[in-house]
Amino acid sequence: MVSSSRCISAAPWLLLLTAVHASAQACPAIPSLASYNNTALPDLFTFANGQKVQTLADWACRRQEISTLMQMDELGTLPDPPASMTASFSGSTLTITVSEGGKSITFAPTITYPNTGTAPFPALIGMGGISIPSPAGVAIINFNNEQMAAQDTAASRGQGLFFNLFWERRVRRCIIILALCGQALIFLRLGAMMAWAWAVRVIMDALEQTPAAKINTARVGVSGCSRNGKGALVAGAFEPRLVLTIPQESGSGGTDSWRISDFIFSTGILTQNASEIVQENVWLSTNFDQFANTSVDKLPFDHHSLGAMVAPRGLFVIDNIGIDWLGPFSSYGAMVSARTAWTAMGASDSMGISQASNHSHCVFPSTQQPQLTVFINKFLFDQDTDTDIVETAGNYTFEVPDAQWAPWSVPTLV
Secondary structure, three states, X not given: XXXXXXXXXXOHHHHHHHOOOHHHOOOXXXXXXXXXXXXXXXXXXXXXXXXXOOOHHHXXXXXXXXXXXXXXXXXXXXXXXXXXXXXXXXXXXXXXXXXXXXXXXXXXXXXXXXXXXXXXXXEEEEEOOOOOOOOOXXXXXXEOHHHHOOOOOHHHOOOOHHHHHOHHHHHHHHOOOOOHHHHHHHHHHOOHHHHHHHHHHHHHHHHHOOHHHOXXXXXXXXXXXXXXXXXXXHHHHHOOOOOXXXXXXXXXXXXXXXXXXXXXXXXXXXXXXXXXXXXXXXXXXXXXXXXXXXXXXXXXXXXXXXXXXXXXXXXXXXXXXXXXXXXXXXXXXXXXXXXXXXXXXXXXXXXXXXXXXXXXXXXXXXXXXXXXXXXXXXXXXXXXXXXXXEEEOOOOOOOOOEOOOEOOOOOOOO
């Protein structure tokens, strides 16, 4: 269960970064945000109670605050690891069985190995496969995310292996034990993307326990395009063992800002916004509907916050300026704002943005290959490459502070 009254322990990579265990310092409690309203992107470096983020240890708490708020108001609660998990590898298939409360599910990602390189291989988890070219020397782990949680239509909620494991069991038991009914409803309301992020976490556990799979678990990234690019970003934000996240043309619910997309839509440009996305599919928790159907200004976060949760690990955002529905300026503004988290930690070269000129959706243009290659080499092969990339074919101008969207300053966190 997510608690809004205290900070949950930060991820291991962040504890190493700050050299301060988050549980050793008191993180600010989240106040009531019932009256929150902000037309600008919320300041990444100000807690919900108004306290400023000044140190790396503060950021560990602020990151957890963002995580808590996003789980409560948009994505749904990320479940704990399953009570039991077993994994085996044969041929090209990693078979994973997880059990919880007497219920079990099995899913089986497949691994395509490179023709070059030496085992154990770095890898990319493909959220529904990948649309970028397979990098040389990198294994591709194909994860059937739609089997885990369906994303067909708005009627898909509660369908898939994840819900077979968590929701159905709790519904049956809540009839006997009334207290469990609330938990059953929590999982029914959960968005598909959080179910996928949970499964990616399980895949990482399975890889760590299965040396026969020949994967270097210290060098694993995640990628996906369009709807699966949204899921790749959520997985990268919530699974700290992923060293590189590559969302491709993810649009609304991915790298776009809810606030900026609403503004663009209001000018007559057909861009997907919050009120439309909740009618289209089940990527988000039903808790998000109250904001999507009234005003996203009431959210104490936006998707620059989601992107910032990846910091200081690698994030390479791939976009296409030619499709208005994807909101390329919304993505650019949100991700330039997110990049300030890396800047504050002295790691801005670990976050890149590349927006290519118009092309078919999810067809990777060769012009972006050099940029993709340097990110792959840096984070999956530990090479010293130049990844300080912020480029757009849209001629957009956006810097922080931005008077309209990001009127806040960027501290140096020590």
